Amino acid sequence: xxxxxxxxxxxxxxxxxxxxxxxxxxxxxxxxxxxxxxxxxxxxxxxxxxxxxxxxxxxxxxxxxxxxxxxxxxxxxxxxxxxxxxxxxxxxxxxxxxxxxxxxxxx
Amino acid sequence: xxxxxxxxxxxxxxxxxxxxxxxxxxxxxxxxxxxxxxxxxxxxxxxxxxxxxxxxxxxxxxxxxxxxxxxxxxxxxxxxxxxxxxxxxxxxxxxxxxxxxxxxxxxxxxxxxxxxxxxxxxxxxxxx
Numbered sequence: 001x002x003x004x005x006x007x008x009x010x011x012x013x014x015x016x017x018x019x020x021x022x023x024x025x026x027x028x029x030x031x032x033x034x035x036x037x038x039x040x041x042x043x044x045x046x047x048x049x050x051x052x053x054x055x056x057x058x059x060x061x062x063x064x065x066x067x068x069x070x071x072x073x074x075x076x077x078x079x080x081x082x083x084x085x086x087x088x089x090x091x092x093x094x095x096x097x098x099x100x101x102x103x104x105x106x107x
Numbered sequence: 108x109x110x111x112x113x114x115x116x117x118x119x120x121x122x123x124x125x126x127x128x129x130x131x132x133x134x135x136x137x138x139x140x141x142x143x144x145x146x147x148x149x150x151x152x153x154x155x156x157x158x159x160x161x162x163x164x165x166x167x168x169x170x171x172x173x174x175x176x177x178x179x180x181x182x183x184x185x186x187x188x189x190x191x192x193x194x195x196x197x198x199x200x201x202x203x204x205x206x207x208x209x210x211x212x213x214x215x216x217x218x219x220x221x222x223x224x225x226x227x228x229x230x231x232x233x234x235x
Contacts, residue, residue: 043228
């Protein structure tokens with residue numbers, strides 16, 4: 001099975017900061033990588049699919065990049081509503097595992 | 108509006124069974140693959156199972172294979188998860204979720220897919 005490792009696990013940040021979250025897969029997954037946002041008590045929300053494609057309705061401050069085994073999610077200027085947890089997930093094969101998550105906290 | 112609504116969660120004793128259901132509305136259910144994803148208290152997301160749009164293929168995580176069964180009824184727009192031999196490690200919120208097809212890579216290969224619609228979740232607690 002493919003393992004997904006995110007870093008950092010948590011991050012203290014401020015409104016307006018540029019934030020980068022990293023996701024690494026245990027083997028080459030090309031661009032089969034998705035990113036999700038989850039707020040406490042809510043279902044996850046799809047942000048990015050196929051490594052760099054913005055899901056409809058997602059603000060343009062979110063962007064994704066990478067291919068192979070190394071991927072990043074970038075938030076260009078953090079907004080108050082962006083304080084949440086973020087998960088990567090590969091869709092290369094089954095099981096389509098998630099990373100362990102990255103929690104953005106207010107500094 | 109595309110919606111998924113899970114039901115069937117509750118408190119169950121270790122070793123017992125529970126069946127979760129998910130009702131879909133607002134989209135052509137029979138055209139989409141469907142997933143179950145769970146989240147233990149205070150933990151991250153864990154993918155559980157997927158079923159093809161027509162029920163022809165099913166895949167499971169290692170942690171539930173042989174104990175859980177995913178199924179669907181496209182005539183009723185429902186997705187189910189039969190959970191047997193439950194243990195404390197199965198305590199979680201269970202989400203029903205839709206698989207969306209986002210096209211094919213330029214050089215061919217497997218399609219790009221992601222989960223784009225989620226239910227609100229149903230809580231399962233395994234405890235004596």
